[in-house]
Amino acid sequence: MRSAGYYEALGLTPYWFAHVIHNVVDEPRSYMRGLHDILGEDGRGTNLCDPFPKWSNLHMFISAIFESIIHEPTEEGMGTFRMFLKLIGAPKDWFEDIENEGPGEIVFSELYDEGRNRLVEEIFHILFRDVVLLERFNTIVASYISDFGSDLESNDDRFTVKGNLRRVAVPRFVQDAIYFRDGGECRSCKKAIDRILSPAARERYDHIIPLAQGGANDITNMQLLCESCNSTKGSKLTRVSSLFPRIYQL
Structure with missing residues (x-):
């Protein structure tokens, strides 16, 4: 079976996550603090300016939104995280750990990274076809890039x-x-x-x-x-x- 050039659907309702991204992009003022944490911090923010990375600005944004959801101390956030861990084949003790400590050290594991990236890629391919959404997303990104560019003392x-x-x-x-x-x-x-x-x-x-x-x-x-x-x-x-x-x- 030909597999090159394909990705495998993880099955974690990617359209629900895509809808979340739509809401954030459509109403950025409601998420201003969160957006600044994602797009304005030096670590992530400066990456917006890199020329044509394969892990695009939207990949980075989706990943950060996913992280914010699973770190929410709500039943919805924890439920989403438990479902995600089940789909990636996480060991049983992880489910006990998150009940006591939340995501904790799990988010630094290779298994978690691989699973998250698979989900991010799936959501990306859904959103990438919506060019109107991409225009709104890049309008938000442009404001942060302009802020970086105005600081010419960095000699970037x-x-x-x-x-x-x-x-x-x-x-x-x-x-x-x-x-x-x-x-x-x-x-x-x-x-x-x-x-x-x-x-x-x-x-x-x-x-x-x-x-x-x-x-x-x-x-x-x-x-x-x-x-x-x-x-x-x-x-x-x-x-x-x-x-x-x-x-x-x-």
């Missing part, structure tokens, strides 16, 4: 003298993922961008939140545009299209 070579992230080459894995997600068509005008059928076609990988507006060099901040739409947009902040193709017509 990831930034320009204007305090924006430098433009870097878009890696092939990002191009392939964006082209596939957007169905080989311009997200703005819906023109097909197919070099086989149209040799003159040129795909452009555009920052949804422009670098000039604090945007990140991150796979979640990219969309496929045709050459014309990309030239028209330039460095302006333009809303992404909320139109998605139907699988079939009713």
Whole structure:
């Protein structure tokens, strides 16, 4: 059975977690303190500025939200954690430990890391197709990147003298993922961008939140545009299209 390029569903209701992420991104003011802990602290915050990591900004965000849920001293939080431990095949004594100590040292184990990362990847693949959500998420991220960029005393070579992230080459894995997600068509005008059928076609990988507006060099901040739409947009902040193709017509 072919397995390369696939991930195995863990089975911990990933759509419930995806809904939680939606709520946080839709109402960021309600979670401002938590968002600052996730996106503003030096350890995580500076990682927002790294150029096109495979463990994207959204991966990091999902992981942090998951951690916050299982550390909640509520029955819902503990119930979620117990279900998670059961799915990853945790030893029986772990269940006794969390009743007395909460997550404790368990979160530093390799088994926990592997299970959490599997769940994060599953949730990521659900959310990655929702480009409207990604736009809102990257708007939040941009405010933190702008704060980092305004502190030019750090001499961070990831930034320009204007305090924006430098433009870097878009890696092939990002191009392939964006082209596939957007169905080989311009997200703005819906023109097909197919070099086989149209040799003159040129795909452009555009920052949804422009670098000039604090945007990140991150796979979640990219969309496929045709050459014309990309030239028209330039460095302006333009809303992404909320139109998605139907699988079939009713």
